Amino acid sequence: MTPLLSARALMKSFGGMAATDRVDLDIPPDRIRGIIGPNGAGKTTLVHLLTGHLLPDSGSITFEAQEITNLPAHERVVRGLCRTFQVVDVFERLTVYQNVQIACITRQRRNLRFFTPSSREAREEVERALNEVGMWEFRHRRAEQLSHGQQRRLDLAVTLATEPRLCFLDEPTSGVSPKERDQMLDLIRSLASARRTTFVIIEHDMELVFQLCDEVTVMHRGAVLAEGAPAEIRANEAVREVYLGEEV
Ligand SMILES: Nc1ncnc2c1ncn2[C@@H]1O[C@H](COP(=O)(O)OP(=O)(O)OP(=O)(O)O)[C@@H](O)[C@H]1O
Numbered sequence: 001m002t003p004l005l006s007a008r009a010l011m012k013s014f015g016g017m018a019a020t021d022r023v024d025l026d027i028p029p030d031r032i033r034g035i036i037g038p039n040g041a042g043k044t045t046l047v048h049l050l051t052g053h054l055l056p057d058s059g060s061i062t063f064e065a066q067e068i069t070n071l072p073a074h075e076r077v078v079r080g081l082c083r084t085f086q087v088v089d090v091f092e093r094l095t096v097y098q099n100v101q102i103a104c105i106t107r108q109r110r111n112l113r114f115f116t117p118s119s120r121e122a123r124e125e126v127e128r129a130l131n132e133v134g135m136w137e138f139r140h141r142r143a144e145q146l147s148h149g150q151q152r153r154l155d156l157a158v159t160l161a162t163e164p165r166l167c168f169l170d171e172p173t174s175g176v177s178p179k180e181r182d183q184m185l186d187l188i189r190s191l192a193s194a195r196r197t198t199f200v201i202i203e204h205d206m207e208l209v210f211q212l213c214d215e216v217t218v219m220h221r222g223a224v225l226a227e228g229a230p231a232e233i234r235a236n237e238a239v240r241e242v243y244l245g246e247e248v
């Protein structure tokens, strides 16, 4: 299967230390990929490179068979490549509704639609995105009044409003309660099957990754240490060594 996204020999150093070290990665379409690895393994740096929030020192990236290595982040979003951040990124003083509305307006501008959509059309779009993540009933709340798990779901609605083909989620369950974690797991699973969106999930919660993902990439010291189905990764000796003392 032709990959949706491919990276070849991606290098990024900070002060002489390689945060990503010649990373090769292929993300096939319509699957859920997990990326795991200890703190400082280079996961977030890799996502920054793939989504255009950082430019690599060397190496290349293609998305839907087009080279995007040095394309700015907003132009990658236009092509359907987007992400959420490790830290929730919503406008706290705005309502849930307004947060998603802004994302929809951004997307409509991007599509260079000659006619602005009617207010009914625009409202339907916001409603759809909020219903998808189960947040419609909270539409009048300001983002700062939400629980952390609800903020993460709102963040996801904002990202989905850009209608991505490929979406990176950097630690979507960090800091949320166990119940909210399970809700997020179900939500990602249902979004992946209901939409044409491919998800790549960076997580420390290995149980979640093993339950949710079709394939898992393990990073260690900036490089890809192992890749495979959850069962293969669980059984991999090198992976066990990196996570020595933890249940893999
Ligand atoms: N902007 C930066 N300036 C300097 N060093 C950086 C920068 N960003 C990342 N690093 C370093 O690069 C390495 C990889 O960091 P990165 O944040 O990509 O790891 P990570 O796998 O996402 O870790 P975590 O699981 O803690 O989120 C670390 O050693 C980190 O200190």
Ligand SMILES: [Mg+2]
Residues within 6 Å of the ligand: 043, 044, 045, 086
């Ligand atoms: Mg990180």
